[in-house]
Amino acid sequence: xxTVDTAPIRRKSFKKMxxxxxxxxxxxxxxxxxxxxxxxxxVIERPDRYLPSPLTTLFxxxxxxxxxxLTSFYADTLTRLVIGSILGIxxxxxxGLLLGLNRNIADMFYPLMNFFQSVSGIAIFPVIVIWFxxxxxxxxxxxxxxxxxxxAFNVLSGxxxxxxxxxxxxxxxxxxxxxxxxxxxxxxxxxxxxIGSRLSIGFAWRAVIAGExxxxxxxxxxxIFAGQExxxxxxxxxxxxxxxxxxxxxxxxxxxxxxxDTIERWGLVQR
Amino acid sequence: xxxxxxxxxxxxxxxxxxxLRKFGLGLIPFIVxxxxxxxxxxxxxxxxxxxxxxxxxxxxxxxxxxxCPGILAxxxxxxxxxxxxxxxxxxxxxxxxxxxxxxxxxxxxxxxxMNRVVSAYLEPIGVFMNSVSGIAWIPLAIxxxxxGWETTLFIMLNTIFWLLFFNTMMGVRAVPKVLIQGVxxxxxxxxxxxxxxxxxxxxxxxxxxxxxxxxxGWRALIAAEMIGGDSGLGFMIFVSSAxxxxxxxxxxxxxxxLIFLATDRWILxxxxxWTIERWGLVWKxT
Numbered sequence: 001x002x003t004v005d006t007a008p009i010r011r012k013s014f015k016k017m018x019x020x021x022x023x024x025x026x027x028x029x030x031x032x033x034x035x036x037x038x039x040x041x042x043v044i045e046r047p048d049r050y051l052p053s054p055l056t057t058l059f060x061x062x063x064x065x066x067x068x069x070l071t072s073f074y075a076d077t078l079t080r081l082v083i084g085s086i087l088g089i090x091x092x093x094x095x096g097l098l099l100g101l102n103r104n105i106a107d108m109f110y111p112l113m114n115f116f117q118s119v120s121g122i123a124i125f126p127v128i129v130i131w132f133x134x135x136x137x138x139x140x141x142x143x144x145x146x147x148x149x150x151x152a153f154n155v156l157s158g159x160x161x162x163x164x165x166x167x168x169x170x171x172x173x174x175x176x177x178x179x180x181x182x183x184x185x186x187x188x189x190x191x192x193x194x195i196g197s198r199l200s201i202g203f204a205w206r207a208v209i210a211g212e213x214x215x216x217x218x219x220x221x222x223x224i225f226a227g228q229e230x231x232x233x234x235x236x237x238x239x240x241x242x243x244x245x246x247x248x249x250x251x252x253x254x255x256x257x258x259x260x261d262t263i264e265r266w267g268l269v270q271r
Numbered sequence: 272x273x274x275x276x277x278x279x280x281x282x283x284x285x286x287x288x289x290x291l292r293k294f295g296l297g298l299i300p301f302i303v304x305x306x307x308x309x310x311x312x313x314x315x316x317x318x319x320x321x322x323x324x325x326x327x328x329x330x331x332x333x334x335x336x337x338x339c340p341g342i343l344a345x346x347x348x349x350x351x352x353x354x355x356x357x358x359x360x361x362x363x364x365x366x367x368x369x370x371x372x373x374x375x376x377x378x379x380x381x382x383x384x385m386n387r388v389v390s391a392y393l394e395p396i397g398v399f400m401n402s403v404s405g406i407a408w409i410p411l412a413i414x415x416x417x418x419g420w421e422t423t424l425f426i427m428l429n430t431i432f433w434l435l436f437f438n439t440m441m442g443v444r445a446v447p448k449v450l451i452q453g454v455x456x457x458x459x460x461x462x463x464x465x466x467x468x469x470x471x472x473x474x475x476x477x478x479x480x481x482x483x484x485x486x487x488g489w490r491a492l493i494a495a496e497m498i499g500g501d502s503g504l505g506f507m508i509f510v511s512s513a514x515x516x517x518x519x520x521x522x523x524x525x526x527x528x529l530i531f532l533a534t535d536r537w538i539l540x541x542x543x544x545w546t547i548e549r550w551g552l553v554w555k556x557t
Contacts, residue, residue: 111297126512228410
């Protein structure tokens with residue numbers, strides 16, 4: 001079928017451009033939010049306490065940067081996140097693999113894991129505080145605890161989803177048990193590992209913030225909490241924005257590409 | 272012997288062999304854990320302050336309720352009934368947040384799902400709000416509303432609203448265009464389309480969002496009660512922890528997870544299943 005497009009090439013109208021381009025929309029949105037924010041903070045009483053203007057928030061960030069506190073807080077939080085999630089994922093993968101390998105073990109530990117998963121890391125915090133005090137260890141344990149379950153559950157279901165055919169084929173060709181794990185199950189579970197890691201890191205990020213707030217360990221979470229105690233609302237808002245932006249960046253530029261790459265490379269797309 | 276055999280056969284028939292095996296196996300770690308816990312209170316490997324005996328945790332229920340005159344007073348919220356008061360105040364906040372947050376989230380979600388321009392402006396805000404997890408809002412909420420009810424409610428609402436907003440929006444977008452055009456051809460108004468096409472079409476997605484928001488919201492609520500609350504289970508365990516009343520902390524933690532598990536297992540999961548059966552768009556127009 002050959003059709004000749006005879007419609008005249010129309011130039012995009014300005015209105016169309018505004019509603020279609022994502023970047024322009026984002027800029028408009030950003031400006032709109034900032035203006036709204038500025039207006040609200042100009043109208044309300046005692047804006048320094050309830051909602052400091054965007055400029056005040058910016059100045060407070062410059063102030064904190066000059067003191068060198070902001071960077072050190074930021075580094076503290078990120079270090080905790082990295083170490084905590086590496087430990088959590090490092091423990092979760094072998095555990096999920098173990099459960100995925102043996103049906104009996106899986107049936108045995110699944111209800112227990114389910115129970116402990118529903119005891120969220122934050123709820124367990126008071127117990128850990130009694131055991132280890134308000135220390136860095138407490139925060140790390142809470143992070144590790146939160147990061148452990150999503151990855152373990154995902155690896156378990158990932159290993160389960162590897163078709164029996166592949167395992168049988170490898171076994172027929174004389175593969176040992178270890179080889180099957182290494183060459184069939186682990187690569188087959190790779191997409192789940194990626195998805196689970198992203199979930200784990202997401203949960204861990206929340207746990208870092210909450211843990212720092214509750215245990216009073218230096219970091220972004222503590223920065224916003226201290227901002228509330230010091231009556232420095234600009235510092236709270238600054239911290240919140242940093243928390244949000246960091247996660248968006250981390251998710252958008254590191255975790256999501258990693259996930260889709262892994263799925264592309266290892267995904268068992270069956271046709 | 273035959274009586275036992277017959278009994279076991281009957282039990283297996285009633286519940287199914289596989290389910291019995293799973294149940295039995297799943298019970299083992301719990302039994303081991305509880306035995307270890309009990310042995311700890313006999314041999315005192317860890318001090319009672321670190322791991323309290325089971326009897327103390329059980330006793331904490333009665334200790335917390337000791338000033339409670341009776342069941343009726345507990346329901347009314349008598350000052351002496353500390354445990355039931357804390358439980359009911361946590362649950363009341365969940366219900367209140369659901370009642371306010373769910374309709375709002377669904378309404379905005381439908382709006383964003385229907386209109387490209389609205390979604391273009393609301394979606395980035397939603398992404399940001401979801402990234403600033405509920406917990407990070409706590410200090411600002413304390414500044415705005417002070418320590419107490421409003422703060423915890425705000426945190427819960429904030430978590431529920433954005434999750435439901437996103438899920439509803441995705442659900443509305445997934446509704447096939449053909450169905451909408453069908454209703455419009457037959458003379459359906461915009462309201463008809465929303466009520467009879469978008470809402471039922473997005474229902475499964477909304478309920479999934481509800482379940483998710485309950486999971487995230489319950490965690491956020493506990494954290495909010497710890498930091499900025501003056502009642503509730505989160506508040507209870509936090510205060511007890513500062514006073515080194517470990518048995519109360521253990522009781523609170525167990526209750527928190529049991530309440531969550533019960534709501535999830537007996538309310539939300541059946542609801543989800545039912546909605547998928549009832550409203551799920553299994554049929555796909557070609």
